[in-house]
Amino acid sequence: MLRVAEGIGRGVVRGVEEIGFAGALFLESLLWAVAGPARRQPVRLSAVFAQMMQIGIEALPIATVLAAAIGMMLAIQSLYSLGLFGAESFATVGIALSVVREFAPLIIGILIAGRSGSALAARFSTMTINQEVDALRVIGVSPVRFLVAPALIAMMVVVPCLTMWANLVALTAAGFLVSSALGISLGAYAADAVAVLSVNDLAHGLGKSVLFAALVALVSTVNGALADGGAEGVGRRTTRAVVHSIAAIIMVDMIFAFVVTSG
Amino acid sequence: MAGARNPQPQPVPGRTDQPVIRVEGLQAFYGAKQVLHDIELTVKPGEIMVIMGGSGSGKSTLLRHLVGLTRPAAGRVELLGLDIARARSLEMLRLRRKIGVAFQGGALFSSMSVLDNIMLPLREHTRLDRKTMEIMARLKLEVVDLAGADSLMPSELSGGMLKRAAVARAIVMDPQLLFFDEPSAGLDPVVSSALDDLILKLRDALRMTMVVVTHELESAFKIADRITILDQGRVLLIDDVAAVRKSGNARIQNLLNRRSEQTEVDAQSYLQRLTGAAERSPDTRNDEAGAT
Numbered sequence: 280m281l282r283v284a285e286g287i288g289r290g291v292v293r294g295v296e297e298i299g300f301a302g303a304l305f306l307e308s309l310l311w312a313v314a315g316p317a318r319r320q321p322v323r324l325s326a327v328f329a330q331m332m333q334i335g336i337e338a339l340p341i342a343t344v345l346a347a348a349i350g351m352m353l354a355i356q357s358l359y360s361l362g363l364f365g366a367e368s369f370a371t372v373g374i375a376l377s378v379v380r381e382f383a384p385l386i387i388g389i390l391i392a393g394r395s396g397s398a399l400a401a402r403f404s405t406m407t408i409n410q411e412v413d414a415l416r417v418i419g420v421s422p423v424r425f426l427v428a429p430a431l432i433a434m435m436v437v438v439p440c441l442t443m444w445a446n447l448v449a450l451t452a453a454g455f456l457v458s459s460a461l462g463i464s465l466g467a468y469a470a471d472a473v474a475v476l477s478v479n480d481l482a483h484g485l486g487k488s489v490l491f492a493a494l495v496a497l498v499s500t501v502n503g504a505l506a507d508g509g510a511e512g513v514g515r516r517t518t519r520a521v522v523h524s525i526a527a528i529i530m531v532d533m534i535f536a537f538v539v540t541s542g
Numbered sequence: 543m544a545g546a547r548n549p550q551p552q553p554v555p556g557r558t559d560q561p562v563i564r565v566e567g568l569q570a571f572y573g574a575k576q577v578l579h580d581i582e583l584t585v586k587p588g589e590i591m592v593i594m595g596g597s598g599s600g601k602s603t604l605l606r607h608l609v610g611l612t613r614p615a616a617g618r619v620e621l622l623g624l625d626i627a628r629a630r631s632l633e634m635l636r637l638r639r640k641i642g643v644a645f646q647g648g649a650l651f652s653s654m655s656v657l658d659n660i661m662l663p664l665r666e667h668t669r670l671d672r673k674t675m676e677i678m679a680r681l682k683l684e685v686v687d688l689a690g691a692d693s694l695m696p697s698e699l700s701g702g703m704l705k706r707a708a709v710a711r712a713i714v715m716d717p718q719l720l721f722f723d724e725p726s727a728g729l730d731p732v733v734s735s736a737l738d739d740l741i742l743k744l745r746d747a748l749r750m751t752m753v754v755v756t757h758e759l760e761s762a763f764k765i766a767d768r769i770t771i772l773d774q775g776r777v778l779l780i781d782d783v784a785a786v787r788k789s790g791n792a793r794i795q796n797l798l799n800r801r802s803e804q805t806e807v808d809a810q811s812y813l814q815r816l817t818g819a820a821e822r823s824p825d826t827r828n829d830e831a832g833a834t
Contacts, residue, residue: 320666405652414649417609418663418711419638 297505301497308428315424322428330433334395335441342390342441343448349382350374350449354456367461374453375472376480383445384484385532388491391438392524396495399430400520403503404513412504431496438492439485446484487535491528498524560623562587562719562751563608567617570603577603578775581617590745590752592762595772596797602723604772605755609643609721610634622718639667642712646724648704650696650711656683657692660711667715682710686740702733706740713744720750726758738764759798763787771797
C-alpha cells in the first residue's frame, strides 16, 4: 500500500516537474525569438523554414486526405441524423460549425502529434543520448535557441495554416455529398456555409490549433530532453510523447471549448 | 623513451604559471548516492592531465563538472580564473569560446555534414563570411588528418574518423583548454595510438592545456604529463607517470595490473543478497510484518 502511494506521489511530482520544464522551455524560446537578435544569437530563420517544410508542406497530402474523409463522414452522419426529423436542410449549419470549430483543428492536432511530434521526440531523444545536446552547450550554443525555438515557432505558424486548409477541404468534400443529397448547387451550399460561419468561429478553431501546436512541440521536446537508455529509451520517449500530446490536445480542447462557450 | 615523446609542458608566452583549472572540495551526487568526494585538483598551463580510473570511479562525472555541464553540489570548479558555478551566462558564453570538448562518441550533429559540424562554432560566435569559415574548418580537418572528408555525413565516418572530426570541431575556435572523453574507447590499437599522437601534436603545436579522461593505460602513459587516479569518487593520487607506475598503493597497482578487487566473502551478507533481504529497508520490513 505504501509503495502504491509512493508510486503515485512520484508520478505526480514528475508530472509537475515536466509541466514546469515545458513552461520554462516555452518562455525561453520566446525570449530567444525576441531578444536573440540583440544578443547576436538569433533563432535561425533557415532552421524555422526547414521545420515548416517538414511539419507543414510534407504533411499536406495526408492532411488533405484526412480532412476530406472527415468532411464526408460528417456530411453522411448529419444527413442521416437530421433526416430522422426531416431536417436535412440544416445539415450545412451543423457541418460548417463542427468542421471549423472542432474537427479541423482536432484532426490536424492529432495528425501533427503522430507525425511531427513523434519525429521531434525521436530526434531530440537521439541527440540527448548521443551527447549532441551536451556538445551544443559546451560550444556555447543554447539548445533551446538552436533546437526548440525553431520547432516551436514553425509549429505555431504552420499548424493554423494546415487547419485552415483542412477547413476548406473538409467543407468542400462535405459540399459534394450535401449538394447532391439536397439537390442544390455547390455554390448555394457554399453560400449557406459562409452565411453560417462568423469570424469568431474561425478564430475559435485557429486559436485552438495554435495551442495544440505549442502543446505538441513542448511535450515532444520535454520527452526528448529527458531521454536515457539508448535505442529503447528513444522508442519509449517517442511513444510517450505521442500519447501525451494526443491526451493533452483532447483535454485542452475540452477545457478551451468549455471556457470559451460558457463566457 | 616516454620522456622523449613526452616533453614537459613549455611555458606559454603571455601566460602565467597560475593553474588554468582549479577544483576545490568538489562533491557530486546521483540522487542520494555520493559519486565524488572532496575532489582537489589543479591543472597547469600547457599540461596534459590524464584522469584515470575504473568503471564507476567518477571520472566522467568529474569531466561533466569540469566542462560546466553539471553544477557542483558543493565545492568550487574554476576554469581560466572563472568560478563556473557563480558565473553569469555572458561570462560562461565567453568561457565556452575558450574551451573545446571532444566527446566519447564524437557527438557530431547527424543532420549536418562534417564541414558544417566543424563550422558551427565559427558560425555561432564569429562574423566571418562563409568562405573564410570553410577555409578555417578545412584547415582543422588537415590538422587531424581528415582532409577530403568535409562533405561526408557523420554516419559515413568510421569510429576513428568520427573522433578526429570531433577533435577538429573542438579546436576550430583555437581554445586554450581542450577536454577529451575516452578518446581511445572502441578503437583498434593502431587508430588509438594515432589519436594519442594527434593529442601530443596538438599540445606541442597549439600549446593547449588538455584534460583527457581515459581508462586505457597505454594511452595514458603515452600522453600524460601528470595522472589523476580516481577510485570510488575519491582522488587516490595525482603525480607524473613514473610516480604512478611506482606507487605502492594496492588499489593503484590493481588498476595498473588489471586485477579485480578481491574482498573477503561475508557469509551473512552473501545470504542476505541472495534472499533480497539486504535490498529492503528496516521500515519496509516492519510495515510488511505489520500487514501480515
